[in-house]
Amino acid sequence: MTVCRALPVALALAVGTAACATTATIRLPEGPWTDDPLAAGAFQSASEACRGVRTLTAELAVRGRAGQARIRGRVLAGFERGGAMRLEAPAPFGAPIFILVSRSNQATLLLPRDRRVLRGSAVEDVLEAITGLRRSSDDLLALVSGCLAAGAAQAGPGQRSLGGWSRVELGGGITAFLARDGGGWRIAAGQREAGPGGSAWSVSYAAFASGFPGAVTLRQEAAGGSAAATALSFEVSQLETNVPIDARAFEVVVPADAQPLTLEELRQSGPLADRGSRP
Numbered sequence: 001m002t003v004c005r006a007l008p009v010a011l012a013l014a015v016g017t018a019a020c021a022t023t024a025t026i027r028l029p030e031g032p033w034t035d036d037p038l039a040a041g042a043f044q045s046a047s048e049a050c051r052g053v054r055t056l057t058a059e060l061a062v063r064g065r066a067g068q069a070r071i072r073g074r075v076l077a078g079f080e081r082g083g084a085m086r087l088e089a090p091a092p093f094g095a096p097i098f099i100l101v102s103r104s105n106q107a108t109l110l111l112p113r114d115r116r117v118l119r120g121s122a123v124e125d126v127l128e129a130i131t132g133l134r135r136s137s138d139d140l141l142a143l144v145s146g147c148l149a150a151g152a153a154q155a156g157p158g159q160r161s162l163g164g165w166s167r168v169e170l171g172g173g174i175t176a177f178l179a180r181d182g183g184g185w186r187i188a189a190g191q192r193e194a195g196p197g198g199s200a201w202s203v204s205y206a207a208f209a210s211g212f213p214g215a216v217t218l219r220q221e222a223a224g225g226s227a228a229a230t231a232l233s234f235e236v237s238q239l240e241t242n243v244p245i246d247a248r249a250f251e252v253v254v255p256a257d258a259q260p261l262t263l264e265e266l267r268q269s270g271p272l273a274d275r276g277s278r279p
Helices: 039-046 123-131 137-145 263-268
Strands: 013-016 033-035 055-066 069-080 084-089 098-103 106-111 116-122 154-161 166-170 174-181 184-192 201-206 215-221 228-241
Touching: 039 154, 039 166, 039 174, 039 184, 055 137, 069 137, 084 137, 098 123, 106 123, 116 123, 116 263, 123 263, 137 215, 137 228
Parallel strands: none
Antiparallel strands: 013 069, 033 154, 055 069, 055 228, 069 084, 084 098, 098 106, 106 116, 154 166, 166 174, 174 184, 184 201, 201 215, 215 228
16 A cells, blocks of 8 residues: 555544444553663664654554544555655545645645635644644654654653563653563553643554554543543554655645635534534
């Protein structure tokens, strides 16, 4: 599967208030922790594959909850480092539910079934309105490939637990938790405490193949509260990295009669609303 083939779709996204399994609870490793001078090298080894990703295409099977909406379905995704992204969420029949593309982190969101279009907003604003996750294109690329967040580099000392886990403090208040993978290491989980940069969140990775996770679970707390506002899991398949992507994949043809959509309208009734009654 490659995005340069104009992202052919045979995928379904069903969004509603039922028939959705709850995402697993993320349990982060516990201490006690002791300083470990070898943890920095373990992190470099564990993040080598995802740090080297320039482009990524994949099919994402998504389930969980985004705010009050329950989600279950599949999305075809393509990323190119530097702010280029395409997410397409087809409906079971007819036109896709939405097509979201970005360049230099500026997004265009097309709702083909409603013939509405949102132009010129930051990707972070659009994704937050749709899913509750304030992420850039490069953040999503890093999340799916196993690096937690874009530009996550070691910013503090590493530590080791009696259970054999290592943890490393990264920039932006992020902590990476490392687990043994044969003779090497992998990033198995991560978390960020709530702060000026946003809400608290945690991520866990599983089902690794060729250095990349096949399962990603993410929970993000509601601002100022303890309940999870967003809890999503992604099963990653058909993953390809560092293959050329046609620049046209990050564009969308907007019908001439498409009506403008504001970010506020998207927040109030985004494309993840139940569309079971739509034709």
